[in-house]
Amino acid sequence: MKNTKYVFVTGGVTSSLGKGIIAASLAKLLQERGYSVTIQKLDPYINIDPGTLNPYEHGECYVTEDGAETDLDLGHYERFLNIPTSQANNVTTGRIYQSVIEKERRGEFLGKTVQVIPHITDEIKDRIQILGNTGDFDIIITEIGGTVGDIESLPYIESVRQLLWEFGHENAIVIHLTLIPYLAAAGELKTKPTQHSVKMLMQSGVSPDILVCRTEYEISDSIKNKLALFCNVKKEDVIESIDAETIYDVPNLMLKEGLDTVVLKKLQLPHDRQPELKVWNEFLMKFKNPKNTVEIGLIGKYVELHDAYKSISEAFIHAGAQNEVKVNIHWIHSEELTVKNVPKKLKKLNGILVAPGFGERGIEGKIEAVKYARENNIPFFGICLGMQMAVIEFSRNVLGLKGANSTEMNSNTKYPVIDLMEEQKNITDYGGTMRLGAWDCILKDDSKVRDIYHKEHISERHRHRYELNNVFLEQVEKAGMIATGKNPKTNLVEVIEIPKHPWFVGVQYHPEYKSTVLNPHPLFVDFVKATLNHALSQPTNH
Ligand code: GLN
Numbered sequence: 001m002k003n004t005k006y007v008f009v010t011g012g013v014t015s016s017l018g019k020g021i022i023a024a025s026l027a028k029l030l031q032e033r034g035y036s037v038t039i040q041k042l043d044p045y046i047n048i049d050p051g052t053l054n055p056y057e058h059g060e061c062y063v064t065e066d067g068a069e070t071d072l073d074l075g076h077y078e079r080f081l082n083i084p085t086s087q088a089n090n091v092t093t094g095r096i097y098q099s100v101i102e103k104e105r106r107g108e109f110l111g112k113t114v115q116v117i118p119h120i121t122d123e124i125k126d127r128i129q130i131l132g133n134t135g136d137f138d139i140i141i142t143e144i145g146g147t148v149g150d151i152e153s154l155p156y157i158e159s160v161r162q163l164l165w166e167f168g169h170e171n172a173i174v175i176h177l178t179l180i181p182y183l184a185a186a187g188e189l190k191t192k193p194t195q196h197s198v199k200m201l202m203q204s205g206v207s208p209d210i211l212v213c214r215t216e217y218e219i220s221d222s223i224k225n226k227l228a229l230f231c232n233v234k235k236e237d238v239i240e241s242i243d244a245e246t247i248y249d250v251p252n253l254m255l256k257e258g259l260d261t262v263v264l265k266k267l268q269l270p271h272d273r274q275p276e277l278k279v280w281n282e283f284l285m286k287f288k289n290p291k292n293t294v295e296i297g298l299i300g301k302y303v304e305l306h307d308a309y310k311s312i313s314e315a316f317i318h319a320g321a322q323n324e325v326k327v328n329i330h331w332i333h334s335e336e337l338t339v340k341n342v343p344k345k346l347k348k349l350n351g352i353l354v355a356p357g358f359g360e361r362g363i364e365g366k367i368e369a370v371k372y373a374r375e376n377n378i379p380f381f382g383i384c385l386g387m388q389m390a391v392i393e394f395s396r397n398v399l400g401l402k403g404a405n406s407t408e409m410n411s412n413t414k415y416p417v418i419d420l421m422e423e424q425k426n427i428t429d430y431g432g433t434m435r436l437g438a439w440d441c442i443l444k445d446d447s448k449v450r451d452i453y454h455k456e457h458i459s460e461r462h463r464h465r466y467e468l469n470n471v472f473l474e475q476v477e478k479a480g481m482i483a484t485g486k487n488p489k490t491n492l493v494e495v496i497e498i499p500k501h502p503w504f505v506g507v508q509y510h511p512e513y514k515s516t517v518l519n520p521h522p523l524f525v526d527f528v529k530a531t532l533n534h535a536l537s538q539p540t541n542h
Helices: 019-031 075-081 093-105 116-133 151-167 192-203 219-233 247-257 261-264 278-286 307-324 343-348 363-375 385-397 446-453 470-478 522-537
Strands: 005-011 037-043 090-092 139-144 172-179 210-215 236-241 292-300 325-333 353-355 381-385 414-421 437-443 457-464 464-470 482-486 493-497 505-509
Touching: 005 151, 019 037, 019 075, 019 247, 019 261, 037 075, 037 116, 037 247, 037 470, 075 307, 075 414, 090 093, 090 343, 093 116, 116 139, 116 151, 139 151, 151 172, 151 381, 172 192, 172 261, 192 219, 192 278, 210 219, 210 261, 210 493, 219 236, 219 482, 236 381, 247 261, 278 307, 292 307, 292 363, 292 522, 307 522, 343 363, 343 522, 353 363, 353 522, 363 381, 363 385, 363 437, 381 385, 385 414, 385 464, 385 493, 385 505, 437 446, 437 493, 446 457, 446 482, 446 493, 446 522, 464 470, 470 482, 505 522
Parallel strands: 005 139, 005 172, 037 090, 037 139, 172 210, 210 236, 292 325, 292 353, 353 381, 381 505
Antiparallel strands: 414 464, 437 457, 437 482, 482 493, 493 505
């Protein structure tokens, strides 16, 4: 049983300063010094989880092994730390209230008036300590979503205040992430917003131990001294976090600034061993020095907000580095693709990825993109809805099943090649009711995917309701699209491929969730390799 220590990360001045990346970078440095670390995110909004949030609102919904639908920051945690997270790593106000209200209904409060303090704060404190109580971790980094001063984050800051007191200062500290804006007219970096946000935090009874200052320009010693003076910290506790070329540079930048050392000193933990970043830096070297470029089209309907496909674009960074190529993603809106313009719009691409998604909007464009990739031997990768679109396209254009569709898009289709599983048919709630989390899959001998994974038995994460309808499978396979991966228990199709095509793979699951810096996902790595072969075979492009 470890004596777990806690690092709370709060945010000041504005949102979007990158608390998740700072938390993940610190965790990486501590992990590479030999500590076992995990990160938790507390989100102050009232949704139970981000599963029902429109991706335009909050970016991608990230799915964990145990099937939790979570904030996309958990994706960063896994990509940096290379260890899985779980339901316990992401808690929202909605979930906190839900469980307090359920307890109230069960009579667990014995007639007491249920209040924000102590009942909501107790629930928050319990959730914070769930990971610590496992005894598996030396250090837990807990990121408080939102900005200090927000009404909705008050109960979280109050819970942190109570825990700091209960744990003692050598066991729990606070990092406050703020912004040092540059005023072009004055030609100066300004500390006042940080002073104010620290004061705001202090009004809630919490004094930050370390300030991490986001900035576009280097922070001079005199600014550090000023911040130290006004914010009750030492100069060495003021850490500069300058804009980086890539998020993957941030661990090195934090190392240079000594963030990990300061944290360990404050937690009274040994800090003489340096972090081992050899493999990480090898990845960075390859990422920054590509030998070739490939053009990959990402066809989706939320492309205006790249965060909606965060794990996919990060998986391309990992896979690109592994292949020593730069992956240029072309964000293509599926609603803008028509039979007529597809050849022109997709002409320059070396690979086409049709993205996950829900609902009818934009699906005909996705189907056209699949057709173009299939007929022109362009590497094709379909993920979840993308795989379903590949099956629909094949059924319509190769099998001649006119109007073939998914019952998600057309419940009266004559050829429901994608359909609901029986057990999904009576479910009316949206939240948390999909096939979620890790499911097993057996890969067929002599298939492309079997070669790519180098194993027969795999497990991948899911987030969907609809499935390939096995009634049509024989027909589909006879025509040349083969189900090369299936769930052993349910026989549901997990992978399809067209062996005659150079690279045509559709997966019902989401491989992107499991791609990390240290373990790029094999399907992404092989897809990028196929796109490179395509690029090299084009006389004009390169
Ligand atoms: N809408 C499809 C389904 O529910 C695909 C979901 C997805 O792409 N994640 O099955």
